[in-house]
Amino acid sequence: MDKETAADPETVPYGLPPASDSDKNPLLFINLADLTAAEEVKVISDIHISIKDTDGNGPTASIQVWRPPKSAFLQPLAHQHKYVVKKYFKDSKANLYGFAVLAHRAGYKFIFVADDYMRREIRGKIDPSERVRSESYFGVMIYIEPLIPQDGTQDNDHIRVFARRCPLGKKGNRNILNSRHSVEFLDILEHDWLDIFEQLFNWGVELHDPSREVFTPNTRATTGRDEFKAAAEEALSQSTPLPTELVSQVVDWLYDTDKEVFGIPSLLRERELNIFLLFPSTDNERQNMQSAIQQRVDRYIEQLKKNHEEMRPPRGDNASHAHSGPVLQQDKDTEDHGGDDDDGEDGEELDYPEYPDYTDDSDNGGDDVDSEESNESNESEESEESEESEEDEDSELSGESSDSDSDSDDQSDKQFHARCLRFPKKLTVRLIPWKYDRVASRIDIERYWKLIHARFICPVNFLLSPTGPGDAFLEPDSMPPTPLFGTVYHGGGGFKFISRNNVGRMVRYAMVCHCHMHRAFELQKEIKRDQRLKLPVPETELLYQPEQPLYLASPLRKIDPNHNHHMAVTLVFFMANSLTADQKTEIISEVETPGECEADSGVFPKSCRMIPWKNGDKGTANGSLGDIWKVFCELQEEGCQLPYFFADQQSAIDRTVVIVDKDLISWKYEKAKICEFTSSVGDPNLKGLRYSRIKGREAFSIWEDMNNREIAFEDIFEDEGQIRNYPRTDLRGASRT
Known part of the structure; x- marks a missing residue:
C-alpha cells in the first residue's frame, strides 16, 4: 500500500496537508502517539480495511498523515507544572477539538487519531483494567458536521464535533465511515446509568470549545x-x-501558564438558594440582581404554599388526609435536622463573610428557625406519609401515560414536588461573586464545579448573564428555561451535565427532600417527558473534562480487572523511588493482609493499588511532606474520600503506612485570625494536614470506618501525641502552633 504524502508544510498552517478530492473520502490521520514508521503503516493499512464492507468491497479513503507541531495544540504542553499526580495530556479532548477545527478548515470531516491509549495497546503495554477487546485496538474517530440553523439556512460557520473510540485490527468491524458518529444528549438520557467506559467506547462525546462560554456554538473560523x-x-x-x-x-x-486555583467563599449554607455568578460584577450590581431574584423567589414560594393549602384537607379529616399528601411542616433548622439556626449560641462556629451580605433586614438574616409548636407527633406523621409520596414519584413525575397532555403532566410534576416540599420561613437567595475579570469558560465551570461539589452542594446553580428587576427571564416557570440560569447535575455513573434552568425549578429542587443524585434523575424524567410531548426541551451540555484524554488517564480511577463490588481496594501512594521491587511487594502484601477486625471470613478480599512516585522515574528525589500536601490537594480536587495513605522508606522496614487527614480550624479566634488569608482557597476551614503511622493491614478498615463515621481520626490512636500536623503552605505564620 502506498502511503500518502503530506503537502508542503509552508503552504498550509502548522504543516497540515489539505484534503484531496472529496469524492475519495479524505481522512486525516493524526499521529499523537509517536508511533514508529512500521506502526504507522500498520494503522493506515487497518484503516483502509476498516472502511470496506465485511465482504471486502466498498470505497477507499484518501488518507493524509499529520504530526502536529507544538504550536497547533489548543491546550498547553508544559512538562513542568504544579501538579504531582495530575498531568497535561497532548491527546486531551481540548486538543482533539482544536485539531478538529484546523482539519475542518483544510477540508476534512473525518479524522482518526492515534493517542497514548492506542500506542500502549499496539505495543502490548495496556493496563488489563483498561482493555475492552483483546482482538482489536482502539483509536479515536472524530467527525465534524455543520450545525444547520433552525431556519434551514447555512450562512454561518457553526460546527459540531463528535469523538468516540473506534476499533481497528479485527475483520468484521463495521465501516468506520458509516458507523454512528454523532451522539445526542437526549439519547444518553434514555440510560439512567452511564459509566465512563460506556460513554467513551459506545456513545462518545460531543466536543465543545473549552475556552468559550457554555452553550456557545462552536465556530469553524476561530477558537x-x-x-x-x-x-x-x-x-x-x-x-x-x-x-x-x-x-x-x-x-x-x-x-x-497554570491558572490559579479557584476559591469559593466560606459563607455557604445548605438551606439557602446559593447561585454562583460566572461573570464579573460590582457590589451594587450584585445587590440589585439578588434583590430582583429574591422577590421572584418569595412570590413563587407564596404561590406554592397557597397551592398546597388548597390541596390539603381540613384538620381532623384523617380519611382524606391519607390520600392527599403529607401535612407539611416548616423545616426545623437545628443541628439534629442538619441546619444552622445562626443564633450565635455558645459552641456555634461564627461565619466571617468574604463578600457583602445583601439580605434585607426584613429577611431576618435568612434564618430557617421554625415555630416551636412543631412536635414529635407531627414529625412522625410527616415521616409515615413521606413514604406515600415516594411511592407516587415514578408514576407522577415520569409522565408515562401517553394520553396526558402537557398541562396535566406539568401539573402532576408540580404536585409531586408539593408533596415533598419542606417550607422554610424564608428561602434566602445568595449570589456568590465571580472574582475574575473575565467571563467563565467551559473549562472554568468544570474546575469551579469540583470545588463547589466538594462542599456537598448539588445541584449547583449558576447565573450566566446579568439580570435585574422586570426581567421577563425571571418568570418562575418560563419555558423553555431562560438563558439566565444554568444548573450542573451529577448523573448516574458519574457523568455531569449542565442544563438551562428557571427560578421555579431551582426553588422546587432546593426544597425537595431527596438525595442529591436523585435530582438529576428527576430532571432526566422531565426532559424525556417534554421530548415525548413535543414540548420545548432545555438546552443541555455534557461536561466532559476537556483537560482529560478520551480514556481513563487518572491512576486513581483504574482498578484491577478482577475487582468487583466484593473486593476492598486501597490506594497507596509510594513516595520513594529507592524502594526495590521486593520491598514494594512486601508493602503491598502487608496492606492486603486481613487486619484484626478483618479476620472474619465474611469480609471481602483486599487489593492494594500502588501509585508510583513520579511515574517511577529513577533518580527522582524521594517525596517530602510538601509533596504529600500537593498530592492531597489534587486528590481533594478529584473528590477522593479521605483518609489517604502513603508509603515511604520506613514502610519497608516496619510495614507501616502514613495516614493523612484534614486538619480543620476548630476555634472561633483561629477562624477570625486567618479568615483573611483563606479567600482564595477551596476550603477556607482547612488549616493543613494531620498525619501519623498505622499498620498497613489496618488501612482499609480504618478508611471504611472513617467514611461510615464510626470513628474519628483521633480515635485511631491511643495517644493523641502520635498525631502530627503539617500547616498548609499559604497559611504558615497565620495561626498559632
Missing part, C-alpha cells in the same frame, strides 16, 4: 484561544514597545 491571542496581542502591541515576535511569545505564555 477561544484565537480570540484571546488576537485581543491580547493587540493590547500589548498598543501599550508596550515589545517587538511582534516577543509579544506573541508573551501571549502564548499568558494562555499556557
Whole structure:
C-alpha cells in the first residue's frame, strides 16, 4: 500500500496537508502517539480495511498523515507544572477539538487519531483494567458536521464535533465511515446509568470549545484561544514597545501558564438558594440582581404554599388526609435536622463573610428557625406519609401515560414536588461573586464545579448573564428555561451535565427532600417527558473534562480487572523511588493482609493499588511532606474520600503506612485570625494536614470506618501525641502552633 504524502508544510498552517478530492473520502490521520514508521503503516493499512464492507468491497479513503507541531495544540504542553499526580495530556479532548477545527478548515470531516491509549495497546503495554477487546485496538474517530440553523439556512460557520473510540485490527468491524458518529444528549438520557467506559467506547462525546462560554456554538473560523491571542496581542502591541515576535511569545505564555486555583467563599449554607455568578460584577450590581431574584423567589414560594393549602384537607379529616399528601411542616433548622439556626449560641462556629451580605433586614438574616409548636407527633406523621409520596414519584413525575397532555403532566410534576416540599420561613437567595475579570469558560465551570461539589452542594446553580428587576427571564416557570440560569447535575455513573434552568425549578429542587443524585434523575424524567410531548426541551451540555484524554488517564480511577463490588481496594501512594521491587511487594502484601477486625471470613478480599512516585522515574528525589500536601490537594480536587495513605522508606522496614487527614480550624479566634488569608482557597476551614503511622493491614478498615463515621481520626490512636500536623503552605505564620 502506498502511503500518502503530506503537502508542503509552508503552504498550509502548522504543516497540515489539505484534503484531496472529496469524492475519495479524505481522512486525516493524526499521529499523537509517536508511533514508529512500521506502526504507522500498520494503522493506515487497518484503516483502509476498516472502511470496506465485511465482504471486502466498498470505497477507499484518501488518507493524509499529520504530526502536529507544538504550536497547533489548543491546550498547553508544559512538562513542568504544579501538579504531582495530575498531568497535561497532548491527546486531551481540548486538543482533539482544536485539531478538529484546523482539519475542518483544510477540508476534512473525518479524522482518526492515534493517542497514548492506542500506542500502549499496539505495543502490548495496556493496563488489563483498561482493555475492552483483546482482538482489536482502539483509536479515536472524530467527525465534524455543520450545525444547520433552525431556519434551514447555512450562512454561518457553526460546527459540531463528535469523538468516540473506534476499533481497528479485527475483520468484521463495521465501516468506520458509516458507523454512528454523532451522539445526542437526549439519547444518553434514555440510560439512567452511564459509566465512563460506556460513554467513551459506545456513545462518545460531543466536543465543545473549552475556552468559550457554555452553550456557545462552536465556530469553524476561530477558537477561544484565537480570540484571546488576537485581543491580547493587540493590547500589548498598543501599550508596550515589545517587538511582534516577543509579544506573541508573551501571549502564548499568558494562555499556557497554570491558572490559579479557584476559591469559593466560606459563607455557604445548605438551606439557602446559593447561585454562583460566572461573570464579573460590582457590589451594587450584585445587590440589585439578588434583590430582583429574591422577590421572584418569595412570590413563587407564596404561590406554592397557597397551592398546597388548597390541596390539603381540613384538620381532623384523617380519611382524606391519607390520600392527599403529607401535612407539611416548616423545616426545623437545628443541628439534629442538619441546619444552622445562626443564633450565635455558645459552641456555634461564627461565619466571617468574604463578600457583602445583601439580605434585607426584613429577611431576618435568612434564618430557617421554625415555630416551636412543631412536635414529635407531627414529625412522625410527616415521616409515615413521606413514604406515600415516594411511592407516587415514578408514576407522577415520569409522565408515562401517553394520553396526558402537557398541562396535566406539568401539573402532576408540580404536585409531586408539593408533596415533598419542606417550607422554610424564608428561602434566602445568595449570589456568590465571580472574582475574575473575565467571563467563565467551559473549562472554568468544570474546575469551579469540583470545588463547589466538594462542599456537598448539588445541584449547583449558576447565573450566566446579568439580570435585574422586570426581567421577563425571571418568570418562575418560563419555558423553555431562560438563558439566565444554568444548573450542573451529577448523573448516574458519574457523568455531569449542565442544563438551562428557571427560578421555579431551582426553588422546587432546593426544597425537595431527596438525595442529591436523585435530582438529576428527576430532571432526566422531565426532559424525556417534554421530548415525548413535543414540548420545548432545555438546552443541555455534557461536561466532559476537556483537560482529560478520551480514556481513563487518572491512576486513581483504574482498578484491577478482577475487582468487583466484593473486593476492598486501597490506594497507596509510594513516595520513594529507592524502594526495590521486593520491598514494594512486601508493602503491598502487608496492606492486603486481613487486619484484626478483618479476620472474619465474611469480609471481602483486599487489593492494594500502588501509585508510583513520579511515574517511577529513577533518580527522582524521594517525596517530602510538601509533596504529600500537593498530592492531597489534587486528590481533594478529584473528590477522593479521605483518609489517604502513603508509603515511604520506613514502610519497608516496619510495614507501616502514613495516614493523612484534614486538619480543620476548630476555634472561633483561629477562624477570625486567618479568615483573611483563606479567600482564595477551596476550603477556607482547612488549616493543613494531620498525619501519623498505622499498620498497613489496618488501612482499609480504618478508611471504611472513617467514611461510615464510626470513628474519628483521633480515635485511631491511643495517644493523641502520635498525631502530627503539617500547616498548609499559604497559611504558615497565620495561626498559632
